[in-house]
Amino acid sequence: MAKNIQSLERAAAMLRLLAGGERRLGLSDIASSLGLAKGTAHGILRTLQLEGFVEQDATSGRYQLGAELLRLGNSYLDVHELRARALVWTDDLARSSGESVHLGVLHQHGVLIVHHVFRPDDSRQVLEVGAMQPLHSTALGKVLSAYDPVAHSEVMEADRRSFTGRTVTAADEFEAMLDLIRAQGWAADAEETWEGVAAVSAPIHDRRRMPVGAVAVTGAVERVAPGGTLRPELIAAVRDCARAVSRDLGAGRF
Amino acid sequence: MTDAHTTGTHGTGPFIAAIDQGTTSSRCIVFDKDGRIVSVDQKEHEQIFPKPGWVEHDATEIWENVQEVVAGAIVKAGITSADVKAIGITNQRETTLMWDKNTGEPVHNALVWQDTRTDALCKELGRNVGQDRFRRETGLPLASYFAGPKVRWLLDNVEGLRERAEAGDILFGTMDSWVIWNLTGGTDGGVHVTDVTNASRTLLMNLHTMAWDEKILSSIGIPAAVLPEIRSSAEVYGHARGGILDGIPVASALGDQQAALFGQTCFAEGEAKSTYGTGTFMLMNTGDTPVNSYNGLLTTVGYQIGDKPPVYALEGSIAVTGSLVQWMRDQMGLIKSAAEIETLASSVEDNGGAYFVPAFSGLFAPYWRPDARGVIAGLTRYVTKAHIARAVLEATAWQTREISDAMTKDSGVELAALKVDGGMTSNNLLMQTLADFLDAPVVRPMVAETTCLGAAYAAGLAVGFWPDTDALRANWRRAAEWTPRMDADTRAREYKSWLKAVERTMGWIEDEES
Numbered sequence: 001m002a003k004n005i006q007s008l009e010r011a012a013a014m015l016r017l018l019a020g021g022e023r024r025l026g027l028s029d030i031a032s033s034l035g036l037a038k039g040t041a042h043g044i045l046r047t048l049q050l051e052g053f054v055e056q057d058a059t060s061g062r063y064q065l066g067a068e069l070l071r072l073g074n075s076y077l078d079v080h081e082l083r084a085r086a087l088v089w090t091d092d093l094a095r096s097s098g099e100s101v102h103l104g105v106l107h108q109h110g111v112l113i114v115h116h117v118f119r120p121d122d123s124r125q126v127l128e129v130g131a132m133q134p135l136h137s138t139a140l141g142k143v144l145s146a147y148d149p150v151a152h153s154e155v156m157e158a159d160r161r162s163f164t165g166r167t168v169t170a171a172d173e174f175e176a177m178l179d180l181i182r183a184q185g186w187a188a189d190a191e192e193t194w195e196g197v198a199a200v201s202a203p204i205h206d207r208r209r210m211p212v213g214a215v216a217v218t219g220a221v222e223r224v225a226p227g228g229t230l231r232p233e234l235i236a237a238v239r240d241c242a243r244a245v246s247r248d249l250g251a252g253r254f
Numbered sequence: 255m256t257d258a259h260t261t262g263t264h265g266t267g268p269f270i271a272a273i274d275q276g277t278t279s280s281r282c283i284v285f286d287k288d289g290r291i292v293s294v295d296q297k298e299h300e301q302i303f304p305k306p307g308w309v310e311h312d313a314t315e316i317w318e319n320v321q322e323v324v325a326g327a328i329v330k331a332g333i334t335s336a337d338v339k340a341i342g343i344t345n346q347r348e349t350t351l352m353w354d355k356n357t358g359e360p361v362h363n364a365l366v367w368q369d370t371r372t373d374a375l376c377k378e379l380g381r382n383v384g385q386d387r388f389r390r391e392t393g394l395p396l397a398s399y400f401a402g403p404k405v406r407w408l409l410d411n412v413e414g415l416r417e418r419a420e421a422g423d424i425l426f427g428t429m430d431s432w433v434i435w436n437l438t439g440g441t442d443g444g445v446h447v448t449d450v451t452n453a454s455r456t457l458l459m460n461l462h463t464m465a466w467d468e469k470i471l472s473s474i475g476i477p478a479a480v481l482p483e484i485r486s487s488a489e490v491y492g493h494a495r496g497g498i499l500d501g502i503p504v505a506s507a508l509g510d511q512q513a514a515l516f517g518q519t520c521f522a523e524g525e526a527k528s529t530y531g532t533g534t535f536m537l538m539n540t541g542d543t544p545v546n547s548y549n550g551l552l553t554t555v556g557y558q559i560g561d562k563p564p565v566y567a568l569e570g571s572i573a574v575t576g577s578l579v580q581w582m583r584d585q586m587g588l589i590k591s592a593a594e595i596e597t598l599a600s601s602v603e604d605n606g607g608a609y610f611v612p613a614f615s616g617l618f619a620p621y622w623r624p625d626a627r628g629v630i631a632g633l634t635r636y637v638t639k640a641h642i643a644r645a646v647l648e649a650t651a652w653q654t655r656e657i658s659d660a661m662t663k664d665s666g667v668e669l670a671a672l673k674v675d676g677g678m679t680s681n682n683l684l685m686q687t688l689a690d691f692l693d694a695p696v697v698r699p700m701v702a703e704t705t706c707l708g709a710a711y712a713a714g715l716a717v718g719f720w721p722d723t724d725a726l727r728a729n730w731r732r733a734a735e736w737t738p739r740m741d742a743d744t745r746a747r748e749y750k751s752w753l754k755a756v757e758r759t760m761g762w763i764e765d766e767e768s
Binding site for chain 2: 078079080081083084087088091092094095096115116117118120122125127129
């Protein structure tokens with residue numbers, strides 16, 4: 001039998017105690033109902049308070065459940081909120097890079113494109129919002145696989161099809177690639193999904209550092225990776241954009 | 255949005271600084287030669303509500319804020335005044351101020367365009383003719399948000415003002431005039447001017463001559479001595495004196511909606527833009543003729559570049575668009591954030607037979623029915639909150655279609671494509687619905703700040719920073735385009751249902767309270 005962690009059991013008991021009705025409890029009440037020393041109870045409460053699970057009333061000093069618990073059950077970031085927040089930054093990325101920009105989120109074992117900014121060259125382009133991309137071969141998909149544990153388990157179980165001679169399909173090779181992505185903070189797709197197309201992508205995080213999506217610049221391989229090397233200024237621009245959107249998500253959530 | 259951001263990928267100047275003196279805040283944006291944003295600074299000002307229906311701004315606070323955001327934007331851009339080639343101005347339209355030209359002190363708070371204290375005065379001024387008494391000359395109905403009646407109110411209600419005005423000590427201006435007068439030196443030689451677009455919102459300018467109309471001035475009772483000189487939208491009015499931009503030419507002024515038309519580079523007849531905010535303003539370029547509207551639109555000046563002939567526009571406004579989404583969030587509690595309306599609406603395929611006509615304060619263009627009130631029609635047990643959310647978005651799209659139809663009727667020009675901007679353009683479903691209902695492509699440009707961009711463009715043209723409007727068109731970048739996907743039969747059937755719902759809003763208020 002697995003050995004249980006006593007302090008977690010005690011923390012859970014405290015949350016149950018505080019959840020029992022609309023009440024606020026003082027430290028001594030909590031300690032005595034759980035049969036704990038005041039010092040022990042205080043240490044656990046302080047940790048829960050730092051995590052936002054418990055709040056302390058400033059005047060009475062009594063404890064109650066924290067707002068973070070509500071958010072836990074309701075933490076899903078609306079993709080349209082994500083698009084609204086990303087709009088100015090992705091426009092600027094398309095302008096400065098001269099390439100098209102996509103915003104993707106994990107959806108049904110793939111990447112759902114939730115926002116698309118045209119390449120700023122006045123050519124005819126079709127809006128790709130609502131399209132799906134594969135997780136294992138695109139820059140967006142690889143970023144999500146590297147940072148989002150749900151995407152990771154999905155991509156490892158999936159049939160990783162070979163789209164071009166460059167698609168990475170073997171599990172160990174794929175895992176090694178994700179390690180590299182996590183280490184460097186961005187992912188590339190050099191003709192791994194479509195011949196002649198290359199992309200660079202970086203992760204977008206919300207206020208709690210959860211990966212909620214990815215942003216990518218996509219274009220002809222000759223422009224994005226001339227001579228087989230990704231343009232470093234593109235990598236920097238994509239990461240700047242991802243950081244800016246992440247910052248906006250962290251700022252004023254509703 | 256963030257209050258300021260800079261990107262490191264811009265070249266070194268030169269730059270144009272645009273000031274947007276808006277209803278809730280003043281902003282300054284620095285643009286580079288490609289029309290990209292280099293830096294932004296913004297500051298809100300107080301909204302003063304002395305009585306129900308009255309809205310005022312403290313013009314002194316506004317001028318202080320303008321100086322602050324100009325300095326802020328220049329500092330954030332990391333540049334000096336030597337890098338700035340011109341200053342452009344765009345402003346909340348119709349907001350009216352009078353000040354003493356010897357002291358520079360406002361004689362009263364500015365009367366904001368939303369202020370309705372001149373309702374009764376407008377009725378009285380209409381005499382036996384009604385609200386169209388000055389429409390042939392000005393293109394406008396006699397309504398409380400235009401500047402002329404507000405000037406009259408000030409002259410009647412600020413003690414001794416009429417005498418001082420007649421003695422030549424008092425100046426009137428919309429916010430463009432106030433900002434330019436102060437920028438160019440104020441009491442120390444400030445120039446007292448306005449541009450044709452702002453002047454076209456006063457009810458005092460004759461659209462055909464581009465001059466103050468003496469007959470209207472005497473009918474409303476405004477001494478000509480208070481009026482600014484009417485100039486084009488893009489020319490050097492004077493040079494900044496003092497402050498961080500000392501010596502820089504002040505080279506453009508455009509009302510905010512006209513500036514957005516300019517920023518969207520709608521330079522050809524038939525090109526139109528629609529700005530989706532709390533409400534929506536759609537303007538269509540009608541070329542060198544002022545088109546009379548028989549369908550409830552306004553005739554206004556679009557812009558005038560230097561000594562070239564003025565370009566006219568038809569304008570239609572929708573009172574409730576973004577604010578309907580806010581109402582769904584704040585009053586109904588059906589969504590937690592404005593963006594969520596799309597999530598909810600996308601969870602169903604259609605409106606389930608429900609239509610929402612948000613005639614919260616009557617129907618505006620093209621109906622002008624103050625007796626109408628909001629209606630949700632076509633309810634059955636099948637309808638869910640998701641269908642209502644869909645009907646909310648469709649309401650904005652149908653209202654745009656109605657304005658667009660009115661513009662086509664008045665001008666004889668079919669809408670080829672609609673250029674959009676404003677906050678609601680991030681709503682993908684709305685933009686697609688708009689393309690479907692208009693049966694025309696809907697295009698979003700890459701720079702969302704089209705209002706400031708328009709002011710920057712006009713100022714840049716005036717000082718030769720950009721050679722001509724073709725160079726500005728070359729700067730315009732398509733960020734997204736939605737093409738119609740709805741079949742004609744469905745569109746016709748849905749439009750018919752919408753019009754039936756609109757009919758049901760009318761006549762709700764039986765005795766108009768006065």
